[in-house]
Amino acid sequence: MKARGLLAEARKQGRAALDEQAGKQLLAAYGIAVPRSLVVPGVADVDAAFEQLKAPLVIKVMSPDILHKSDAGGVKVGIGSAAEAAAAISEMMANPVIGASRVDGFLLEEMAPRGQEMVIGGVRDPYFGPLVMVGLGGIFVEVLADVAFRICPIERRDAEEMLDELKGAAVLKGARGRKPVSRGAIVEALLRIGGEGALLMDYAADIQEADINPLIVSENEAVAVDARFLLTKQ
Numbered sequence: 001m002k003a004r005g006l007l008a009e010a011r012k013q014g015r016a017a018l019d020e021q022a023g024k025q026l027l028a029a030y031g032i033a034v035p036r037s038l039v040v041p042g043v044a045d046v047d048a049a050f051e052q053l054k055a056p057l058v059i060k061v062m063s064p065d066i067l068h069k070s071d072a073g074g075v076k077v078g079i080g081s082a083a084e085a086a087a088a089i090s091e092m093m094a095n096p097v098i099g100a101s102r103v104d105g106f107l108l109e110e111m112a113p114r115g116q117e118m119v120i121g122g123v124r125d126p127y128f129g130p131l132v133m134v135g136l137g138g139i140f141v142e143v144l145a146d147v148a149f150r151i152c153p154i155e156r157r158d159a160e161e162m163l164d165e166l167k168g169a170a171v172l173k174g175a176r177g178r179k180p181v182s183r184g185a186i187v188e189a190l191l192r193i194g195g196e197g198a199l200l201m202d203y204a205a206d207i208q209e210a211d212i213n214p215l216i217v218s219e220n221e222a223v224a225v226d227a228r229f230l231l232t233k234q
């Protein structure tokens with residue numbers, strides 16, 4: 001199976017984590033929507049991205065040494081042309097943090113429709129096995145720690161209850177004149193990650209931590225625009 005191969009390849013390369021492209025391929029193998037993307041080695045190769053993908057695009061540095069790409073200056077959204085993409089990559093390469101890191105390449109991907117940013121996480125507990133977590137993005141998770149956890153596998157009802165538990169749950173119904181977002185799409189994503197026969201259960205022995213941050217949820221869909229999978233030590 002493709003998913004197994006992605007993990008095996010990362011192990012073979014001695015990596016502690018899947019790179020972002022592999023992480024998204026793993027999610028896609030479990031039916032979670034991810035942006036269409038491609039990886040380029042450098043400035044010279046950006047034309048192909050604009051032929052194959054629908055601009056505006058996002059550019060992200062791919063490096064095993066960089067955990068928070070935006071903090072390092074390694075994310076640029078709204079790139080409209082190959083010339084802009086080349087300039088963004090040159091700027092990233094000139095950035096001291098990125099310059100001091102191993103760089104695997106640059107991920108160019110389509111922009112997800114605007115929506116509410118959510119976080120779905122997974123962690124492997126030594127006693128309980130995989131746990132799945134959900135929270136609203138940004139300050140809800142980082143400052144308010146407004147998250148809900150369950151032991152896997154979860155059922156639909158658990159996923160619904162997790163969302164109800166969030167103090168900020170009302171945001172999903174549309175706050176401050178914003179449209180409501182698809183609760184069903186979040187529940188579906190939670191089940192594909194933490195449900196029976198889902199990602200975290202299938203790879204309980206391999207995935208130490210999973211972090212989809214953010215999953216962008218709009219009126220009709222949920223797209224995972226960032227994915228990190230930390231592997232267990234072997």
Ligand code: ADP
Binds near residue numbers: 070071
């Ligand atoms: P990091 O968390 O490593 O800083 P992300 O990949 O999460 O980097 O990107 C940072 C932010 O950029 C995201 O939280 C999101 O707001 C925005 N973003 C990233 N990729 C996309 C995308 N494909 N479509 C829309 N917004 C995106």
Ligand code: MG
Binds near residue numbers: 213214226
């Ligand atoms: Mg992120």
